[in-house]
Amino acid sequence: MKYPEVAGFDALLPRLGEFDAIIDVRSEAEFALDHIPGAINCPVLNNDERILVGTLYKQTSAFDAKKAGAPIIARNIAHHIDTLFHDKPRDWRPLVYCWRGGNRSGAMALIMARIGWPVAQLEGGYKNYRAWVSAALAEPPAVDFRVVCGPTGSGKSRLLETLDGIGAQVLDLEQLAAHRGSVLGHLPNEPQPSQKMFETMVLAKLRSFDLARPVFVEAESKKVGNLRVPDAVMVRMRAAPCIDLQLARPARVRLLMEDYQHFCADPSVLADQLTHLTLVHGRAKIADWQAMAQGGALPALVDELLVQHYDPAYLRSIDRNFVQYPQAQVVELADIGTSDFLAAARHLHDSPA
Structure with missing residues (x-):
């Protein structure tokens, strides 16, 4: 040649x-x-x-x-x-x-x-x-998605990480997007990739999977931070079987306190981020939440955010967007320890829904 x-x-x-x-x-x-x-x-x-x-x-x-x-x-x-x-x-x-x-x-x-x-x-x-x-993203590989659902703080990301660690196939969109997916999900000192780079990484992961085995993915909205999940990928996710991950609210508060330690270190950052919720909850409520943040009442603030913002938003969206959620396989976590997530991951890996 x-x-x-x-x-x-x-x-x-x-x-x-x-x-x-x-x-x-x-x-x-x-x-x-x-x-x-x-x-x-x-x-x-x-x-x-x-x-x-x-x-x-x-x-x-x-x-x-x-x-x-x-x-x-x-x-x-x-x-x-x-x-x-x-x-x-x-x-x-x-x-x-x-x-x-x-x-x-x-x-x-x-x-x-x-x-x-x-x-x-x-x-x-x-x-x-x-x-x-x-x-290729307009007609992505026909992977067999299993969508991990659950309200904010239920441990979806930790479960995906644990599944990946025991050899399951995982598409972690939040990891690829360098964002935790919510209005408070920006990762400190870690900018998001470009939209094109995000799509490159998503496609590379999809092409790496064995189509005969399930792929676990978190229930996401169309956007992860500033990045848009490719439309055809989102369509397949929303039509896939679901897993309903359940965790008691006090444990969810503790998990979020662990995962968002940067807010604990600098509550003013959290107070500033809360302004993004003003249109939803009004200035008076945001002012109350900002005072709780600045005053160090973070566990109580997290609990209020779950009850008044995140849980209602989750319930409004999950049935509408994920058609198989009513038939979801329920997985209950006793707590947020490593052994709790490992037991759940092994159960799903050995007998996926």
Whole structure:
């Protein structure tokens, strides 16, 4: 075969495992927004250099942009080869891609091919890959979902984590989205990924599952924080069999106090977040809750939030959105200890609903 090989993502997909490296030559910012799973970032134009060349392209001409960019690209490719790939054997097989046009990846692939490596270049670049992701999520793999339902604080996330730990198949959307799903669910110092990266991770998980085995997933709304669950995935979740996880309210309060310790450390953050509920409960009620937060009455505040906000919202939505919930398999947790979740997880793993 003549190298560099140039092919679209559909053609390369069955062979992705054959490549020794997937190299994304786009800038750091482009890579951070989304990339092919497992890819490494080797920019041939970094963030600042890409802005420089792009400005020349728009304001002067394509020729001047390419003339300015060529020596920068050449230096960066030389640096990557010298520092990252100089020890690779002759049969080392990389796949290289950029954004769309192929200029950046083409330069890297051409030099690698001239060295003698059997390099492939993704035709259409990341844009081609992204189109494949969108099409695949429109008709996602037919996984056998088991939807873990339960009001706020019932331990759904802990149960999923425990199930994952004993070898069950788990799609943890909140973990992928870096958000706990409620108005108070933002994780401190952990920004959410981009929508595109979230969809990439969801699809990668779905494609990794054995379709003959169930996949446990939490009952989510259409959005997890700022991120939207792909529509077709949500449709399949809402039609799936359900598990009703039950835990006494005092234990739920203790669980939430453990899971939201950052609010205990700085109650002012919780007080600020409560303003998002003003339209639902009014300024007077929010002021009362904020005073409880600032005054350190957090267990009592959590209990009130469950009774007056979260539990009613849960009851309004669960029957409407998850059609098999009336026939849900009931799983009762005695408490919130590790052994309690392990017993529930083993029961579900050995005899899923």
